[in-house]
Amino acid sequence: MKRLADSLLKKLWLTITIAVLITISVSFILSYLFYEKLYVDRVEENLLETGELLAQDYQGGPLSENLKAQIKWFNEKSEMEVFLIQSSGELSSCLPFETKDDALFPSQDLAQLEQGQSIEKIGFEKLFGRKIIAVIIPLLSGDDLEGMIFLYVPLAKISEITKDFSYLWLIGGVAFIVVALILGFIMIDRLTRPLVDMKRAAKRVAKGDYSTRVVIHSNDEVGQLAAAFNQMSASIQLEDERKREFLADVSHELRTPISYIKGYSEGLVSSVINNSQEQVKYLKLINREAGRMGKLVSDLLDLSKIDAGQFTLDRHPFPLAQLIEDFVQKYSQVLTEKRITLVVHLDPDIIIDADEGKMEQILQNIMDNAVRYTDPAGKIGIRLEKHPYGARVEISDSGIGIPAEDLLKITERFYRVNKARSRSNGGTGLGLAIAEKLIALHSGKIEIESELGKGTTVRLLFRVM
Numbered sequence: 001m002k003r004l005a006d007s008l009l010k011k012l013w014l015t016i017t018i019a020v021l022i023t024i025s026v027s028f029i030l031s032y033l034f035y036e037k038l039y040v041d042r043v044e045e046n047l048l049e050t051g052e053l054l055a056q057d058y059q060g061g062p063l064s065e066n067l068k069a070q071i072k073w074f075n076e077k078s079e080m081e082v083f084l085i086q087s088s089g090e091l092s093s094c095l096p097f098e099t100k101d102d103a104l105f106p107s108q109d110l111a112q113l114e115q116g117q118s119i120e121k122i123g124f125e126k127l128f129g130r131k132i133i134a135v136i137i138p139l140l141s142g143d144d145l146e147g148m149i150f151l152y153v154p155l156a157k158i159s160e161i162t163k164d165f166s167y168l169w170l171i172g173g174v175a176f177i178v179v180a181l182i183l184g185f186i187m188i189d190r191l192t193r194p195l196v197d198m199k200r201a202a203k204r205v206a207k208g209d210y211s212t213r214v215v216i217h218s219n220d221e222v223g224q225l226a227a228a229f230n231q232m233s234a235s236i237q238l239e240d241e242r243k244r245e246f247l248a249d250v251s252h253e254l255r256t257p258i259s260y261i262k263g264y265s266e267g268l269v270s271s272v273i274n275n276s277q278e279q280v281k282y283l284k285l286i287n288r289e290a291g292r293m294g295k296l297v298s299d300l301l302d303l304s305k306i307d308a309g310q311f312t313l314d315r316h317p318f319p320l321a322q323l324i325e326d327f328v329q330k331y332s333q334v335l336t337e338k339r340i341t342l343v344v345h346l347d348p349d350i351i352i353d354a355d356e357g358k359m360e361q362i363l364q365n366i367m368d369n370a371v372r373y374t375d376p377a378g379k380i381g382i383r384l385e386k387h388p389y390g391a392r393v394e395i396s397d398s399g400i401g402i403p404a405e406d407l408l409k410i411t412e413r414f415y416r417v418n419k420a421r422s423r424s425n426g427g428t429g430l431g432l433a434i435a436e437k438l439i440a441l442h443s444g445k446i447e448i449e450s451e452l453g454k455g456t457t458v459r460l461l462f463r464v465m
Helices: 003-055 065-077 088-094 107-114 163-206 221-269 276-307 320-337 356-372 419-424 431-441
Strands: 081-085 119-125 130-141 144-154 315-319 341-346 351-355 379-387 390-397 445-451 455-462
Touching (some): 003 065, 003 081, 003 119, 003 130, 003 163, 065 081, 107 119, 107 130, 163 221, 221 276, 276 431, 315 320, 320 341, 320 356, 320 379, 351 356, 356 390, 356 431, 356 455, 431 445
Parallel strands (some): 341 379
Antiparallel strands (some): 081 144, 119 130, 130 144, 315 351, 379 390, 390 455, 445 455
């Protein structure tokens, strides 16, 4: 694996290793402490139960010889030490180690015993080299403390009790660590392998191989990352293809007017064209092609600014009907020349908040197509009316129409239904693409309906004030 993959793999493996070791250590310590506590609690509980059972044989009054014999017999048979005493002074002679009476029976303990309450004690004794646990059960006759049953047992060291347990824990812990680390390494390797594949794929994409894809192994976050990478790679590939097509289209669009200009100008410079009328004709052609090139460059700059987010709108409220009325005056001459009937129905009360210049550009790009593709003696209609969305501008024509299979692509850059006719009429193939983007910047919508041979209707929806 590469350095990055090794680094990530080692970090994750080391993290799991440390986590396992800490878990095993803490578990052992806690188990050790809990086991010791349970052991001590169990011994203390056993002493209390035994002492209370023995105390049930006491019927009151002075301590009987029968009770003493019974306690002595039980002491010989039991692992714990049990004594029946009448006072704290007697206890010192019974214990196999030196002690002081006030250490075993301070005044508050005697008061507690006289009230019939048992006493538990835990302390370290040098004689045994370990702690002992003791229980004192009072024997009351009425309100008088006639005697006490003293029970004690040395607490075994926890290491003695847990010796076998510790060995088993150590063996099991080591086995668990080994298995956990092996399985952890395998799991981490499976986890990081898709990341390594994505790193390699990213390098191939960086070198221009946009067809690169990674295999998705799971539906978790890593799998989602792989899916996102594939989506990104596909988007880059699509964008690269669009860029190549765009550059090819631009080259193709510029090649025609440049070739015209070059050919006409060479004819004029070489004096091949001597007739003044012919010279004027060719100069007009050169001017026309230069105008087309200028329009193409202007449209490309607009698209570039929009795509880069550098296209700003100078918005302000204005009556849309007035803009349309002024706008259609530009087409009076061409409409007259082509004998096209223009029908206009406008709602004068509609006010929109928009960039007036860009709105006129939108309408112009659509109107240019309507005029260009409507045959002589045809009809164009413009309607402005209120709509649930806000306002609707509808531009319809009786032109050649658009085939159904081309409607979805009609707003793409340089897309033409009839390329030859578009060039002869001076179109750049960018008008609808620019119009669609400008409409989107105004939070508007565009709808196009068309029937081949019958005409096209373009509907624009905008928000109103």
